[in-house]
Amino acid sequence: MLLTHWPQNETLDWGKIFSAMRRPYIFDTHNFLARETIEKIGFSYDGLGI
Structure with a gap:
């Protein structure tokens, strides 16, 4: 869960985290995060917000 948008x-x-x-x-x-990049690594991704 990513709760902050810190740089x-x-x-x-993210590959190591995956x-x-x-x-x-x-x-x-x-x-x-860039959905395309994260999903290309293999993560399931849901984004919330603007």
Whole structure:
């Protein structure tokens, strides 16, 4: 669950995070991340907000 839109979240190694998760799902409460990029890695992604 991504609750903040801090710039540090953009530079995280999402591929490494994906590999470490049992159920790779992101709930982005600010639509901060690029859906296409995150889904290309393999995450299930839901965005909420503007």
